[in-house]
Amino acid sequence: MIKMSGIRKAYNTGRIKVEALKGVDLEIGAGEFVSIVGPSGSGKSTLMNIAGCLDVPSDGGYELDGESVEKLNMSQLADIRNKKIGFVFQAFNLLPYATAFENVELPLIFGKVATKKRQDRVVELLGRVGLQDRLGHKPAELSGGEMQRVAIARALANNPKLLLADEPTGNLDSQSGKAIIDLFEELWKSGTTILMITHDFNVAKRTNRVVYLRDGLVVTKAADIAQGIKSWKHDRQFDTA
Amino acid sequence: MLSNARMIIRLFLRELKSQKLRMSLTIIAIIWGTLSITLLLAFGEGLKNQLDINRKGLGDGILIIWGGQTEKPYKGLPRGRQIRFRPDIIDYIREQIPEIEAAGGEFINWGRPISYNGKIVSEKVNGVLPEYEFMRSLYPDSGGRFINKLDLQNKRRVAFIGNELRDDLFGPPDSAGYVDPIGKTILINDIQFTVIGVMQKKLQMGMYSGPDWSTAFIPITTFQTMYTRRYLSNLVIKPRDINQTEYVKDRLYSILSTKYKFDPEDKRALSIWDVVEDAQVMRKVMIGMQVFFGIIGGLTLLVAGVGVANIMYVAVRERTAEIGVKMAMGAKRAHVMTQFMLEAILIAGIGGGTGLFLSFAIAGTLAAIPMESEAMQWLGKPTISIPIAIVTISVLSTIGLAAGYFPARRAASVNPVESLRYE
Numbered sequence: 001m002i003k004m005s006g007i008r009k010a011y012n013t014g015r016i017k018v019e020a021l022k023g024v025d026l027e028i029g030a031g032e033f034v035s036i037v038g039p040s041g042s043g044k045s046t047l048m049n050i051a052g053c054l055d056v057p058s059d060g061g062y063e064l065d066g067e068s069v070e071k072l073n074m075s076q077l078a079d080i081r082n083k084k085i086g087f088v089f090q091a092f093n094l095l096p097y098a099t100a101f102e103n104v105e106l107p108l109i110f111g112k113v114a115t116k117k118r119q120d121r122v123v124e125l126l127g128r129v130g131l132q133d134r135l136g137h138k139p140a141e142l143s144g145g146e147m148q149r150v151a152i153a154r155a156l157a158n159n160p161k162l163l164l165a166d167e168p169t170g171n172l173d174s175q176s177g178k179a180i181i182d183l184f185e186e187l188w189k190s191g192t193t194i195l196m197i198t199h200d201f202n203v204a205k206r207t208n209r210v211v212y213l214r215d216g217l218v219v220t221k222a223a224d225i226a227q228g229i230k231s232w233k234h235d236r237q238f239d240t241a
Numbered sequence: 242m243l244s245n246a247r248m249i250i251r252l253f254l255r256e257l258k259s260q261k262l263r264m265s266l267t268i269i270a271i272i273w274g275t276l277s278i279t280l281l282l283a284f285g286e287g288l289k290n291q292l293d294i295n296r297k298g299l300g301d302g303i304l305i306i307w308g309g310q311t312e313k314p315y316k317g318l319p320r321g322r323q324i325r326f327r328p329d330i331i332d333y334i335r336e337q338i339p340e341i342e343a344a345g346g347e348f349i350n351w352g353r354p355i356s357y358n359g360k361i362v363s364e365k366v367n368g369v370l371p372e373y374e375f376m377r378s379l380y381p382d383s384g385g386r387f388i389n390k391l392d393l394q395n396k397r398r399v400a401f402i403g404n405e406l407r408d409d410l411f412g413p414p415d416s417a418g419y420v421d422p423i424g425k426t427i428l429i430n431d432i433q434f435t436v437i438g439v440m441q442k443k444l445q446m447g448m449y450s451g452p453d454w455s456t457a458f459i460p461i462t463t464f465q466t467m468y469t470r471r472y473l474s475n476l477v478i479k480p481r482d483i484n485q486t487e488y489v490k491d492r493l494y495s496i497l498s499t500k501y502k503f504d505p506e507d508k509r510a511l512s513i514w515d516v517v518e519d520a521q522v523m524r525k526v527m528i529g530m531q532v533f534f535g536i537i538g539g540l541t542l543l544v545a546g547v548g549v550a551n552i553m554y555v556a557v558r559e560r561t562a563e564i565g566v567k568m569a570m571g572a573k574r575a576h577v578m579t580q581f582m583l584e585a586i587l588i589a590g591i592g593g594g595t596g597l598f599l600s601f602a603i604a605g606t607l608a609a610i611p612m613e614s615e616a617m618q619w620l621g622k623p624t625i626s627i628p629i630a631i632v633t634i635s636v637l638s639t640i641g642l643a644a645g646y647f648p649a650r651r652a653a654s655v656n657p658v659e660s661l662r663y664e
Contacts (some may be wrong), residue, residue, distance in 0.1 A: 049658045049661075055657075110571045110573070121396050158571075
């Protein structure tokens with residue numbers, strides 16, 4: 001599904017050139033449920049943005065679903081984001097003035113789905129995430145867990161092959177967070193490839209593969225991973241204490 | 242698209258709440274701009290129409306010709322000869338120039354005593370032809386008539402009087418002691434005349450021998466029996482087609498120069514007042530004025546448009562994260578731009594619609610005021626014509642589009658990665 005080779009990404013922040021990714025090689029097969037972990041500034045978000053075609057690498061090759069995307073223009077990338085990728089964010093990022101229904105409808109509008117079909121699809125999606133009785137509610141009238149469910153329904157609108165989630169449980173209590181991960185697991189079982197950034201060890205544990213990122217590189221050495229995970233677990237314990 | 246429209250309206254309402262002062266000032270500015278452009282143009286139009294009406298008070302599309310003094314010697318005749326018209330020249334002109342609809346001439350005698358029932362005034366007496374009725378807009382009020390051919394043939398002692406002369410002699414129609422002048426006998430130079438008609442009230446902007454409203458018109462033949470005059474004061478000619486005016490003028494020079502033996506190039510031998518030419522000059526002045534008014538109104542609207550753009554720029558900044566999310570969902574440049582454009586157009590549309598509505602209301606109210614006052618007679622009724630509505634609406638939409646376009650372009654160039662980090 002994802003095939004990255006030698007991906008580099010440099011940012012110019014003022015006079016300083018920051019290299020967020022320093023040559024990432026990553027392959028994720030169709031139907032995998034992968035979590036990306038790593039300390040702040042390790043390049044997780046940058047990797048995610050590139051994977052989601054929101055950003056293009058400075059160097060390196062990226063093939064998504066068998067299609068090389070690094071040479072595509074803005075409009076073509078928009079099409080790919082619309083059809084092949086679903087995004088779930090930590091802050092939900094729902095439109096505050098629109099109802100749950102309208103929020104889910106949005107990617108279908110961008111994808112030029114006919115009105116009747118679109119409306120049926122929205123109802124179906126919100127039903128699937130258990131919000132069939134919340135269609136007309138605005139985000140402010142929903143709980144955090146419900147908002148994230150709306151966001152997931154929205155991400156699934158055009159039936160994408162790849163679901164990208166940037167700390168989807170970060171803003172949720174553990175109960176709601178668990179329910180969201182249950183939902184992810186369900187989606188994964190029904191065939192969706194999921195790539196998820198997380199800080200939560202318990203969340204990462206439930207995925208079928210963990211990619212550990214440090215200083216813009218994927219850490220592959222077993223010893224380093226063990227060391228990393230150990231310190232990470234320590235951090236978490238320290239955090240929650 | 243329906244839910245899209247709903248969302249845009251909801252966004253507009255949210256914007257209205259969050260930028261209350263800015264939004265209301267901007268909408269007021271657009272209303273004001275629309276009002277000023279429409280009303281300035283409407284007043285210009287009213288003034289133009291009124292000038293047309295006033296101009297027609299003298300006569301529509303006529304030429305008034307006076308004999309002058311030759312400036313060039315011609316065929317052995319010296320310069321400085323007076324050119325004067327005898328009454329028979331009228332028939333000659335009619336024969337020679339078939340392109341004219343009517344020709345006439347008149348005698349004028351100023352300051353004649355005119356009296357009725359002991360009331361005496363001193364006014365102008367004109368000896369005229371029946372054609373003057375339509376050539377010089379001398380239309381009778383109901384119950385009366387103008388001088389006709391029989392009056393002329395029989396040299397009848399009948400008079401058609403101006404409406405102010407009627408007021409002076411008989412009193413205004415609604416006053417106490419008013420008598421209907423039709424059929425009454427008045428004295429002109431102590432000679433009895435029967436009043437056959439009173440001139441309808443008219444606005445007369447141009448005049449050459451005094452206003453028609455205080456003149457007594459009598460048949461030209463009757464005039465000749467009363468006063469010894471050999472030469473007409475002037476001729477009045479109406480070309481059949483307004484576009485043939487220049488040709489008719491040339492022909493007049495040509496036949497009159499042959500008849501009276503003067504150099505056709507001698508411009509001082511005749512003096513011609515071309516009412517049409519005057520009207521065209523006036524028209525150009527009025528169009529210039531309207532353009533000027535339009536520009537003033539347009540500038541006001543432009544300033545309002547800057548306000549709309551400003552609101553939209555703020556909106557783009559506030560909605561950066563939202564734009565990023567939409568881009569992540571697969572929104573294209575056009576999707577992002579459309580929303581801001583439509584919102585700007587909605588703001589411009591609400592302001593413009595209100596402004597147009599108010600303009601129609603104001604113009605309608607003013608038009609309903611009776612034209613009695615002196616000022617209104619010259620100012621006319623403000624008229625919102627179709628071209629004015631088209632001008633206003635196109636200026637409005639151009640400004641709305643521009644006010645939306647530039648902020649929308651900025652919105653579309655938002656970097657989704659940056660904007661998602663915005664939160």
